[in-house]
Amino acid sequence: MSWAEYQPSCRVPLETRRPRHPVAEKREKKRQKTLAKKRAEAERRHPPDPAEVLERTMIAKIPELTSWWDCPVPLTGVYSKDCYADGHEKDWLLVSTNSRWRSAQTRDLYALRTDIEELHRQIKCFWDLTRFQSTAWSLIVSQTVFVSLTYSLLQLHLLAHGHQELNRRTRDTTRRLLPDGDRVIIYRQQYFAFFTLLEHTELTLSLEGKARRKALAKARRLQKEFPQS
Numbered sequence: 001m002s003w004a005e006y007q008p009s010c011r012v013p014l015e016t017r018r019p020r021h022p023v024a025e026k027r028e029k030k031r032q033k034t035l036a037k038k039r040a041e042a043e044r045r046h047p048p049d050p051a052e053v054l055e056r057t058m059i060a061k062i063p064e065l066t067s068w069w070d071c072p073v074p075l076t077g078v079y080s081k082d083c084y085a086d087g088h089e090k091d092w093l094l095v096s097t098n099s100r101w102r103s104a105q106t107r108d109l110y111a112l113r114t115d116i117e118e119l120h121r122q123i124k125c126f127w128d129l130t131r132f133q134s135t136a137w138s139l140i141v142s143q144t145v146f147v148s149l150t151y152s153l154l155q156l157h158l159l160a161h162g163h164q165e166l167n168r169r170t171r172d173t174t175r176r177l178l179p180d181g182d183r184v185i186i187y188r189q190q191y192f193a194f195f196t197l198l199e200h201t202e203l204t205l206s207l208e209g210k211a212r213r214k215a216l217a218k219a220r221r222l223q224k225e226f227p228q229s
Helices: 022-045 103-110 112-126 137-160 164-168 171-177 197-205 209-225
Strands: 054-065 075-084 089-096 183-188 191-196
Touching (some): 054 103, 089 103, 112 137, 112 164, 112 171, 164 171, 183 197
Antiparallel strands (some): 054 075, 075 089
């Protein structure tokens, strides 16, 4: 059996905020430096228990496992050995019917389990899957089907447009981070402002009296001058 040290693949963290102002960025770096210094001092005074410090993980591939009598096909096992600082080890085994996967690939795929569980939690907690408005069985089934279908369609949309990393975010966060399309620019004397289409629509609908009539006339004139193709 050939052992190799396992190095888990790291995903690039998703940026969830706009770039900070240079002054705020400088303050944040200073704050992080102070926190790191405090953590190092705390570890020096109270070092971690060696029995809980994982030093490395060794993995090995075991092909053609037939010890599971109820499984009609040979299995491929990935034997993992977690080595801790105090010298003790924890062993565990992953099995798969795919014999072509490398040991590290199998471990990386197994790591998706927590993501899958998180997505299940999102569907239940943030997509109203379990907030049934009726006790009728047919309506419960319909709500479950349509919520699941909507969630699946959103994932396909994210994948098709290169935003698959957003699938680990909640629905509200996904909507906030997705590009929201065109902007409306309003100029007034020496000033200008950018508005989303929804913000501009809200401003327009909030107009009253003469201002509303002037905006409507302007929109109609622009529509004639620049007809949509």
